[in-house]
Amino acid sequence: MPSTATDPRTGVPRQVFPTLREDDIHRAVHSARLSAAGWAALTTGERSRRLLRLAAAVEDDAAAYVRSECAGTGKPRSEAEGEIANCVDLLRFYAGVVRGDLSPASGHRIPGRESWVRWEPLGVVGVVVPWNYPLMMAIWRLAPALAAGNAVVLKPAETTPDSVLLLAEHAAEVLGPDVLTVTPGDRETGRLLVASDVDAIAFTGSLQGGLDVHARAGVRRVSLELGGNxxxxxxxxxxxxxxxxxxxxxxxxxxxxxxxxxxxxxxxxxxxxxxxxxxxxxxxxxxxxxxxxxxxxxxxxxxxxxxxxxxxxxxxxxxxxxxxxxxxxxxxxxxxxxxxxxxxxxxxxxxxxxxxxxxxxxxxxxxxxxxxxxxxxxxxxxxxxxxxxxxxxxxxxxxxxxxxxxxxxxxxxLPHGGRKQSGSGTDLSVLALTEYQRPKTVTVRIA
Missing domain, CATH: 3.40.309.10 (Aldehyde Dehydrogenase; Chain A, domain 2)
Structure with missing residues (x-):
């Protein structure tokens, strides 16, 4: 059943969006997994170039993104303009840092052996974001996840899917099909995404939502950014x-x-x-x-x-x-x-x-x-x-x-993340890349 988003400035219904259910989520995650291997196989330089093209696409179409943000949140145009510029900067930042070296150890660590650490993507990351910063909270999560070589399936808030749906259109053009998939819907849609075959979950929202995500995630990687006060x-x-x-x-x-x-x-x-x-x-x-x-x-x-x-x-x-x-x-x-x-x-x-x-x-x-x-x-x-x-x-x-x-x-x-009931994990900075990668130690016996 579709859902109707309301303009918070007037209280008047403004647009109808689809509400995805189990079969839709299954297809989205399956398609993302098929694309994940090819995306991960790209060199860091090529992933970087494509992320830079995505940043340029957002910047070139900034007026449309600002309109989408204002429609969904009611925030003043000046706030939305600053946040879209911040999103462009974030994409360019992760396009750059992914070409660096995060390895904690390499070289001659064991007698007669050479060792190094490979950082590998997790696979498909399910991302659930709130309505307060619809595009920016999405970029905080998906930029490092994509830079690290993962495909992303993202569920926006029910009231504010506009700007992220626009981003998915641009991503399909410059990153490739199904590298970023957006699945609009309600809370049940988010629960279905968490319960699906994704390899990790990144959630930004309330404490109650975070506890529910953690309970459904099992042993999979979970990153939570919850309340502040x-x-x-x-x-x-x-x-x-x-x-x-x-x-x-x-x-x-x-x-x-x-x-x-x-x-x-x-x-x-x-x-x-x-x-x-x-x-x-x-x-x-x-x-x-x-x-x-x-x-x-x-x-x-x-x-x-x-x-x-x-x-x-x-x-x-x-x-x-x-x-x-x-x-x-x-x-x-x-x-x-x-x-x-x-x-x-x-x-x-x-x-x-x-x-x-x-x-x-x-x-x-x-x-x-x-x-x-x-x-x-x-x-x-x-x-x-x-x-x-x-x-x-x-x-x-x-x-x-x-x-x-x-x-x-x-x-x-600079990193951002909570403690106690404000969550776990890190957003922003080079450290956020480690939320969406896992290290593999490779040791070679030498003559």
Whole structure:
């Protein structure tokens, strides 16, 4: 049965997409496996050249990709343009690094023997990505997987398949048929892909979805990037730009970013000034002008449910400025919440919306304990003037990525990945290639 995607800006149905089921998934994975051998047999130089051609195709058709991203997510054009440029950069990055050498050991390691390590692709990788960054989250997964020599079968989110379906058209032209296959559908489609004959699964999404993937995957390779609920520790000597930067990062993509700042933790001595500065910055952020809507009715209901259950006081909220035909969309303002108990649902759960909570700690050490005292451990930031002190705090924070006096700044060159309930595995950087390869040691007896 086909599914109808809705424009989150208006709440109006916009397009019908197919929903694939078991036979469709079986055919997609079978075709990918037939193509995988030929793709893996190419030299790294040839795979690199084809990935560069795919990057050029995305860049040349960037306007169409931007339209697709805006239609599916409702995000402002400026956000979509920056994300498409980032996708092009990611493809070019992996086209380059795949020509390097990842071998951990080679040469004369055993008397009378020569040894080396071959990095071989896994085969067919099943990829399931969410709706918050439809193309970029797909590229994070498929670029290193393809560069490593795998074929990819990718299931996009039900509400946002547009840009990835366009990418599949370009991939068929420049990579070859069935090297990248997109299988649109609902959650059951994703479960069918995970349960199929793929050799590995890369999943980006919720904790519940990740646990389900892990249970279905068995002994196969699994890479999970799950929730964030990220802390930002703001010390009394934080620079003046701290508050505008945190609010901008919190409201980017309507706060629907796993690595976005969610929980601001201050000291008692700068609690009031921090709340006031964040409130002033939030007053200047407008949904409909500076950021887009929430993505779907389920996400809207989650946002409302957590805020309604919170015991916090709303210190400030921004405006919603939309056209009349957008008033049926999934719009919510940016919000600053203060005076929260440690067990408040707005603290313990990831809202995934444009909300900053503010809590007070007794000391920097207490602030670190509060930052670490949630199940998630994806990213964090710390803000202040003492570099040595900030670096010390960065070592104590339980997170796969820590920013100092900045937040939500990423590049293809540096790894990103979670700990605890935020998942396992690595996205970005040369390290992501190892998620989609396995080493084979070859040892030769010499005369």
């Amino acid at each position: 990220c802390p930002a520790i703001v010390l009394p000597d934080a620079p003046a730009h701290t508050y505008e930067d945190l609010v901008a990062a919190c409201t980017y993509n309507a706060g629907q970013s796993c690595a976005a700042p969610a929980r601001v933790i201050t000291l008692a001595e700068n609690f009031d000034s921090t709340v006031s500065a964040l409130a002033e910055a939030m007053r200047g952020r407008r949904a409909g002008a500076d950021f887009g809507p929430l993505n779907n009715p389920d996400q809207l209901a989650r946002y409302d449910s957590i805020l309604n259950a919170s015991k916090a006081a709303i210190r400030e909220q921004g405006d919603v400025v939309v056209a009349p035909d957008e008033r049926g969309g999934y719009w919510r303002p940016g919000v600053v919440l203060a005076d929260l108990p440690d067990d408040d649902p707005a603290v313990t759960e990831e809202i995934f919306g444009p909300v900053l909570t503010v809590q007070a700690a007794d000391s920097p050490e207490h602030a670190v304990r509060m930052a670490n005292d949630v199940p998630q451990a994806l990213a964090a930031s710390v803000w202040g003037d003492s570099v040595s002190g900030l670096l010390g705090i960065s070592r104590e924070l339980q997170a796969g990525e820590v920013w100092v006096n900045c937040h939500l700044e990423q590049t293809a060159d």
